[in-house]
Amino acid sequence: MTAVFQVQNLNKAFGGLAVTQDVSITMNPGDRVALIGPNGAGKTTFVNLVTGHLEPDSGKVLLGGNDVTSLSPTLRVRQGLVRSFQVTRLFPDMTPEEHLALAVMQRTGRTGAIFGHYQAKPDVMAEVAELLRTLGLDHIATRKVAEIAYGQQRLLEIALALALRPKVLLLDEPAAGVPQSDTPRIEAALAGLPADLAVLMIEHDMDLVFRFARRVIVLAAGAIIFDGSPADVTRDARVREAYLGSYANDRSAA
Numbered sequence: 644m645t646a647v648f649q650v651q652n653l654n655k656a657f658g659g660l661a662v663t664q665d666v667s668i669t670m671n672p673g674d675r676v677a678l679i680g681p682n683g684a685g686k687t688t689f690v691n692l693v694t695g696h697l698e699p700d701s702g703k704v705l706l707g708g709n710d711v712t713s714l715s716p717t718l719r720v721r722q723g724l725v726r727s728f729q730v731t732r733l734f735p736d737m738t739p740e741e742h743l744a745l746a747v748m749q750r751t752g753r754t755g756a757i758f759g760h761y762q763a764k765p766d767v768m769a770e771v772a773e774l775l776r777t778l779g780l781d782h783i784a785t786r787k788v789a790e791i792a793y794g795q796q797r798l799l800e801i802a803l804a805l806a807l808r809p810k811v812l813l814l815d816e817p818a819a820g821v822p823q824s825d826t827p828r829i830e831a832a833l834a835g836l837p838a839d840l841a842v843l844m845i846e847h848d849m850d851l852v853f854r855f856a857r858r859v860i861v862l863a864a865g866a867i868i869f870d871g872s873p874a875d876v877t878r879d880a881r882v883r884e885a886y887l888g889s890y891a892n893d894r895s896a897a
């Protein structure tokens with residue numbers, strides 16, 4: 644199988660501070676990977692390097708075997724590398740349905756069409772309905788974003804990313820800021836993501852990480868210190884020392 648996503652020996656330093664150190668990751672279609680690590684480990688920098696928002700000092704990013712290291716963020720999105728949107732980029736007066744219709748029309752090159760007429764386009768509406776269903780947002784499709792719960796706004800971010808038909812989806816802390824009572828909805832939505840999509844999720848909520856991920860990568864001081872199964876990560880001495888100490892002990896005791 645050709646890897647859908649490869650990062651090869653990526654390096655980045657800010658001044659004298661090496662923030663990404665020889666990071667290599669390979670992902671296949673359908674992978675569910677969590678990237679974890681302490682604050683300041685370099686997770687956000689890594690995502691910015693991968694999406695093209697930052698330029699690496701050395702190393703490569705490949706999508707489906709093609710080197711995209713010198714491509715702009717927009718061209719990488721077109722090749723299937725999509726990062727979830729941020730709540731701060733949603734329009735409070737627009738509905739989830741309108742957001743998604745706009746995203747689908749953008750992807751299919753129909754931004755020239757009058758946006759108000761999207762409801763007349765059955766193919767757009769069918770795709771929007773499917774996305775709303777996948778993320779469990781169908782019941783609030785026509786409410787204004789400002790009126791829906793924060794957890795639902797976060798699900799809309801993921802729906803918007805899916806509207807771009809990614810092959811690789813980068814999720815940046817999908818449960819951050821979501822009340823504990825709503826995290827099952829996020830979990831259910833993540834469980835319903837397309838089976839062949841490769842998903843890399845950055846997340847601090849370890850319960851979510853262990854329910855979602857089939858592979859965990861731990862970053863500490865810019866370098867990968869662990870890449871393996873969720874079962875092994877809590878047993879790894881370096882990971883315990885760098886990050887998971889008390890959580891790992893709790894899990895072993897449970």
Ligand SMILES: Nc1ncnc2c1ncn2[C@@H]1O[C@H](COP(=O)(O)OP(=O)(O)OP(=O)(O)O)[C@@H](O)[C@H]1O
Pocket residue numbers: 657662680681682683684685686687688689
């Ligand atoms: N533009 C920049 N210029 C200088 N230093 C930076 C820059 N961006 C990040 N850093 C530094 O790089 C290191 C890694 O930061 P980064 O935000 O990537 O970590 P993180 O793992 O995402 O942390 P968190 O979990 O807190 O979001 C930190 O020491 C940070 O201060």
